[in-house]
Amino acid sequence: MPQLAYVDGRFLALSEAGVSVEDRGLQFADAIYEVAAVxxxxxxxxxxxxxxMRRNLAALFIDLAMSDAALTAIAGRLLRANAQRDALLYLQVTRGTARRDHPFPKAARATVIMTVRRFDFRQRVAQQRSGIAVITVNDMRWRRVDLKTTGLLANVLAKQDARAAGAFEAWLIGADDMVHEGASTNAWIVKAGRIITHPLSESILPGIARASLIRLARGAQIPVVERAFSLAEALAADEALLTSTTAPLLPVVRIDSVAVGNGTPGPVAARLAALVWDDIAAQTGWRP
Ligand SMILES: Cc1ncc(COP(=O)(O)O)c(C=O)c1O
Incomplete structure (x- = not known):
């Protein structure tokens, strides 16, 4: 059975699905997206x-004439059609198709794209036991990275640097010398039993997994401090970790080849990971 994608009102075989070459998502990255775990x-x-997604659409003045219920119904139909149990759901909304010109087109209608792809969350359980390495690179992104747009070239280059160095992730260091976040994950350190992560601002993406971890940690009386931390502070931390939809919680055991703590996953990361997996089990029944 071919994998199905949803594009602009139609369910099509993934290999047949496409948008116009004049779609503004392609021409300008004039588009927002979401990635959700299934x-x-x-x-x-x-x-x-x-x-x-609604906050991003509003911030960029993209009109989407489709309700949350309609989007949810499309997602459900795609998941059933593709028979996916463990997967990632990608949703993109572009400003639509129009003759290429920078200002917003007068008559364009938003393009909605939804795809599903199988994803193995079990690999994360193994990585959680070993821990992962990150490198650091300069944060070269624009100044509104709180908006989840498809303009991800700086993130792509950073991630490629990480892969070339044999690391899982690249931590992006701002001109303020602070660790902003990873190329596709939020960044955390642990010091004296407190977990520390960059505060919400225009310099980081407000991760859904980040918000979940703050809620779960506070619920378990683990102190959370939302403040910026430097690379030097991260290198001297007791533990470090990262969170995202695709990597719910992974301990960071090396930063630029320097061991964090004793170079193995620490007890706070283990406790937080247990809270995260419990929350996932409560929502979906999925257990590590
Ligand atoms: C730059 C960046 N930061 C953080 C995240 C984590 O966000 P979420 O937890 O919503 O997946 C992502 C996810 O793609 C990201 O691209």
Whole structure:
């Protein structure tokens, strides 16, 4: 059975699905997106993803004449058609198709694209045991990275640097010398039992997994401090970790080849990971 994609009102074989070459998502990255986890056939944190998508659309003045219920119905149909139990759901909304010109087109209608792809969350359980390495690179992105747009070239280059160095992730260091976040993950350190992550601002993406971890940690009386931290502070931290939809919680055991703590996953990361997996199990029934 061919994999199906949804594009602009139609369900098509993925290999046949496409948008116009004049779509503004292609021409200008004039588009926002969401990536949601599907575990055990159930969408994780879906209302939070829809809410963030609406905030991004509003911030960029992209009109989407489709309700959350309609988007949810399309997602459900795609998941059923593709028979996916553990997967990633990609949703993109572009400003639509129009003759190439920078100002907003007068008559364009937003393009909605949804795809699903199988994803193995079990690999994360193994990586959680070993921990992962990150490198650091300069944060070369524009100044509104709180908006989840498809303009990800700086993130792509950073991630490629990480892969070339044999690392899982690249931490992006701002002109303020602070660790902003990873190329596709939020960044955290642990010091004296407190977990520390960059505050919400225009310099980081407000991750759904980040918000979940703050809620879960506070619920378990683990102190959370939302403040910027430097690379020097990260190198001297007791533990470090990262979070995202595709990597719910992974311990960072090396930063630029320097061991964090004793170079193995620490007890706070283990406790937080247990809270995260419990929350996932409560929502979806999926267990590590
Ligand atoms: C730059 C960046 N930061 C953080 C995240 C994590 O966000 P979420 O937890 O919503 O997946 C992502 C996810 O793609 C990202 O691209």
């Amino acid at each position: 575990m055990n056939g159930a969408l994780l944190d879906w209302p939070q993803h829809l809410a963030r």
